[in-house]
Amino acid sequence: MASQNGNREEFVEGWTLAQTLGEGAYGEVKLLLNRQTGEAVAMKMVDTRKHPDASASVKKEVCIQKFLQHPHILRYFGTRRQNEIEYIFLEYAAGGELFDRIEPDVGMSVDDAKCFFNQLMDGVNYLHNKGVAHRDLKPENLLLDEHDNLKISDFGMATMFRIKGRERLLDKRCGTLPYVAPEILIRPYSATAADIWSCGVILVAMLSGELPWDEPSLGCAEFVKWKSDISWMTITPWSKVETLALSLLRKILEPDSRKRITVKDIIEHKWCRAKLSENKRNNVEMPRAKRFRSNDYSRGDNPVNLTQPTPQIVQQKDDNSNDNTNNDQRSDFCFSQPTLMEDLILCTQMNPTQSTQNPFHRLVKRMTRFSVTTPSDDTIKRIIDTVSSMGYVWKTTDTNILTISTVDRRKIQLVFKINLIEMSENVLVDFRLSKGDGIEFKRRFIQIKKSLADIIGKEQHFW
Template sequence: MTDFVDGWILGHTLGEGAYGEVKLVINKATEEAVAMKMVDLSKHPDARRTVRKETTIHRMLSNPNIIQYFGQRSEKNMEYIFLEYASGGELFDKIEPDIGMPKWEAQKYFRQLISAVEYLHSRGVAHRDLKPENLLLDENDNLKVSDFGLATVYRLQGKERSLDTRCGTLPYVAPEVLERPYQAEPADIWSSGIILVALLAGELPWDQASAECPEYEAWKNGKYMSVTPWKKLDKFSLSLIKHILVHEPSRRFKISEIKKHAWFRDNFSEDGNPIERDVVDGLRAKRFHKDEEEVLMRTCLSQPELPGKETNGLSTFTIEERPGFSFSQPAHMEDLLLSTQLQTLAYTQTQTQTSLSTFQKMVRRMTRFFVKTECDTTVKRLISCLKKESYTYRINECGIITISSMDRRKMPLVFKINIHEMDGKILVDFRLSKGCGLEFKRRFLKIKEKVDDIIARDSSNHRQVS
């Protein structure tokens, strides 16, 4: 870790995306933390407009289930966006591949997701890239929607427009988005329904919602009950999903209807049986201040789809061309962080190390483990495993192993292995760079199984490690 500005330390990478990295930034005195998204404009000259649009939208939002925006700093060739740090990690990390999670837990996260989406729509904002990789968890295990890089304003001052940008991540994209134009709200609701399937079944139902996909055609024609993931789900769960994943947007459940459905309304106990409890209400939207409306009108409606490729007069964004950033604890510190005169703090080396060790333990993720072997031996075992699995990999000068592969859908899957010493032990930390989170989790579990003999049993549990 290195000093970023006086009194602040630049920590490890939290996530990556097409335009740069997201880093952890820690205050040495208070141990408060934020996520800092770094965009290198010299490498990505088209990113400036995207950043401007993303921050314009994000600063208008304030909801407990949406990552909080603190501010930004601009330099000659760099843009820094400061966001709430979600110390609970990514939601996809809690989904067991091909299994999912308990129904009561899926219900909890789905309720929070719907609350966030309802709030966004009340503000006239469409997210357009909802997926587990863009859903984070705070220290209290509450869901936080992140990554507004593809978000847009579709309703302002009572006027609503249709959208025509083909964007998102294919398995989560509504069928009408592939054809265009489309309405914003049903498209986000569709993506939420796919997320619910992933939570309950641990897999995605299809590669894309189009006639070219046999799995989707079977679903659309009602010939799906004997195949996975549907045969894993009980009739109660399916009764809600069948109302959300409806091909025609006009017939698809609205959020108000989702919230009235018994699966959403009645709480589940840990044994999977419903128990009575009040329905979870969405949050009422705040009104825009007049000058905020004017800013959004100029930024979003004059530049409705950024960045894009012109195709037949339409601005389009290639599906999966832009991998989502993973932002990952509340720190109400925008005035401190964005101040040009941050106070210099006199801290001893010992105190600083203690502080940083605390933060290294904060991020809770399952895709990491301690090992009993030394660093060199650990690297050799991992490389041997990667060779046997015919992975393409490379090691950089910092010792980070980058693995490139293809997932089940023949889409790129890239993840990294960081090996470093922490509290006198060797930590092996896997992190997704690009691709499907569930597929990444499958690969991690397979690699972990092959190096099982070197894992330190007393600390391999992710809740202890993290």
């Protein structure tokens, strides 16, 4: 590391570590910027000294991602290992996460949902044709580029289910409970059918702003009603969804995996093929073939070290394991990719002549932020009072950064960070999900924002 500038560090000559994008079970994700060209890369850092079991997981993830080339799959650029630290270089998703576009209890416009869903199915179709099952599809793992094209990310749970034309059933219980298919809780299961089910739950979330059930089991009343009771049509989320979309969801969320609709038939369904508004036509733009050379990172000096502790992950066995441990939830932090306002300042300074439509003006796009008129210290006190009254646990992890911990209604841990950034005339209050469900996170954000309404500035900009 050649130099430091605040929290911005020089990784190698010409490349700056501008910001931490997210945390994972084994490390961090950093935004890597080329100061001259303005090119951006997401870099996962995995410290195998702290997590010896991470090496096999990283090797499997890289093995799968390195041969995937599709406009709706987050692109893999390369990997490097130095001094027990694994670096994985990935396409930077400038538009943020899909969950950030989902308004709690509302969802999004049908046009937007249709556009994102068609792109998701295009990507899933490609994965399945390659013999790859993702096994953890959810809005937190779906990112957007600067043109709002969807990118499937986080292949930490992915596996090959077809090799040399021969398919196998899977029996590893993994994924996130509200999104997993019912057969995963029983096992063994079809890889393709399980991924398709998860896509159906994602579509429900996009169209309604809520999840249909906590888990697809007989112990969940909402799922039982969907499975066997006609009265489900009169309750949310189904009452918010138009008839044609419901007809598709009934085929996708078919409890019997043998009867579940295929990806091919989903793509041909009338709802998916219905014409979009002119401004929502799919405008896929492939990333440039070459962002950087992997040799750019072959320096002999010490690499950047992780500076934050990472949580423990629940160990999971291979698909053929006889272990019956409940592994339906990963005890880790999502590798999300929003950044902070200071990155915009940095990028603007790097190349001030670029058009206002360039990707750097989209790097910081996120709906979970607002500006306030009170100084940072006063704002922090207000936030602490608010989250304390809500029963949340908080701690300061850095200057002007609060980490908030709670549980959602499913008793699943929810962790998010609040970063206060002092601007020229006000203070930007930036929220970022670290762990848990994105929709539940946005519910908490809305509650906190309402409690601070008297100090929020009149003009709000989310980019």
